Amino acid sequence: MALLEILTFPDPRLAQPATNVEVVDDALRQLIDDMFETMYAAEGVGLAAPQVGVLKRLIVLDCGEREKDDQRPLPPVQPYAIINPTIVAKEGEIVWEEGCLSVPGYTDEVNRAAKVTVKGLDRNGQPLHIEAEGLLAVCLQHEIDHLEGTIFLDRLSRLKQSMVKKKLRKKAEEEARP
Numbered sequence: 001m002a003l004l005e006i007l008t009f010p011d012p013r014l015a016q017p018a019t020n021v022e023v024v025d026d027a028l029r030q031l032i033d034d035m036f037e038t039m040y041a042a043e044g045v046g047l048a049a050p051q052v053g054v055l056k057r058l059i060v061l062d063c064g065e066r067e068k069d070d071q072r073p074l075p076p077v078q079p080y081a082i083i084n085p086t087i088v089a090k091e092g093e094i095v096w097e098e099g100c101l102s103v104p105g106y107t108d109e110v111n112r113a114a115k116v117t118v119k120g121l122d123r124n125g126q127p128l129h130i131e132a133e134g135l136l137a138v139c140l141q142h143e144i145d146h147l148e149g150t151i152f153l154d155r156l157s158r159l160k161q162s163m164v165k166k167k168l169r170k171k172a173e174e175e176a177r178p
């Protein structure tokens with residue numbers, strides 16, 4: 001097992017689309033294990049392969065944790081690794097306060113579908129079918145967005161997006177200076 005480096009905005013790799021996984025083998029399962037370890041170490045609820053510099057369609061998530069005072073309905077509590085995930089159905093609307101391990105220190109409200117159906121493959125290459133709502137639905141949409149090169153900041157209003165991105169670019173530049 002190994003901790004992987006998580007890329008942060010404005011790393012250009014976060015804006016690139018990922019390609020389908022062709023072979024589900026031990027090397028891929030190792031990557032899945034490393035991604036879980038990296039996600040838990042960073043206290044995240046989801047991680048997509050492009051966030052660790054691998055431009056493949058692969059996500060891991062564990063949406064079991066939640067805030068103490070959060071009264072919204074519980075999603076099925078279970079860690080998932082999903083290979084080649086696609087959203088095959090969407091329904092309704094929900095607004096959720098989102099954050100991202102690639103955008104440390106910033107959260108904001110994002111509009112998402114309230115329910116989604118996702119298909120993909122599990123770590124053994126077997127078909128996976130997930131019907132999700134609430135936090136799990138939000139997690140799935142957020143992580144699958146990463147596979148298209150989209151981060152949650154891209155879902156904010158144009159004005160807010162340009163303000164926030166400008167600020168984060170400036171912060172990243174300052175941190176890169178010796």
Ligand code: NI
Pocket residue numbers: 099100101102142143146
């Ligand atoms: Ni993210």
